[in-house]
Amino acid sequence: QKTTFSNQLHAIEHSGYKNRVVIKQLKQIITLLDKQLIELSREITSLIKNDLSMKEKIDKICKIRGVGYLTVATIIAETNGFVLVKNQNQLISYAGYDIVENSSGKHVGKTKISKKGNAHIRRILHMPALNAKKYEPRFNALYERIYEKNKIKMKGYVAVQKKLLVIIYTLWKNNSEYIQNYQKT
Numbered sequence: 001q002k003t004t005f006s007n008q009l010h011a012i013e014h015s016g017y018k019n020r021v022v023i024k025q026l027k028q029i030i031t032l033l034d035k036q037l038i039e040l041s042r043e044i045t046s047l048i049k050n051d052l053s054m055k056e057k058i059d060k061i062c063k064i065r066g067v068g069y070l071t072v073a074t075i076i077a078e079t080n081g082f083v084l085v086k087n088q089n090q091l092i093s094y095a096g097y098d099i100v101e102n103s104s105g106k107h108v109g110k111t112k113i114s115k116k117g118n119a120h121i122r123r124i125l126h127m128p129a130l131n132a133k134k135y136e137p138r139f140n141a142l143y144e145r146i147y148e149k150n151k152i153k154m155k156g157y158v159a160v161q162k163k164l165l166v167i168i169y170t171l172w173k174n175n176s177e178y179i180q181n182y183q184k185t
Contacts, residue, residue: 002033044073061171063178066131067164074124075168082173088166095121097162113158125161133160136180 009026012018048055048069058072076082085091092098096117102109115122132139133156142163143156171178 002030002037005029005033041070045069048073057172057175060175060177061168063180064128064132064164064167065135065180066128067168068128071124071128072168075121075165076172078118078120082169085169088169091165091169092162094118095162095165097122097158097165121165122161125164126157128164129157129160132164133157139163 005026009023009030012023012026048058054076058069058076061072062068079085079091079094082091085094089098093114094117096113096115096119098114098117099111100114101111129139133143134140139160143160146156146159147153167178170176
């Protein structure tokens, strides 16, 4: 809603006919929404801190650079704490990160993510993916590999988002802490 009102304000401020009353009202609505967003963020943080077992699990996940309380809380809320998720593939499909191929007979089209899943999860993982790519070598390597293959930056970022989701799921289920330089043995 804030984005909608911000876009409306921008459009009116840059249009030929400016209405001061409408501009004033839109600014007031945006200010109110900002206050409400801050209040909601504080409430989410407070709820997490009051539940010690959840706080412990979330703190272990938040060791990933770029992933914060709001990110993990949104994913946990949207998946109901991964209660009904049986495996990673089911989670990937639920979030809409599963790959769909556009081909029929001799026609071979492009592959893309389905986007049929939960848009809130995909939205909340966007900024953490940018930070993880920048600060975490494992995510940067994944991004670079995907980018070198097809020269599309967004595909690289989506791959990082998907990897973040799988790691968050694994850490939550195993009650494990994120280790930055983890090496498989």
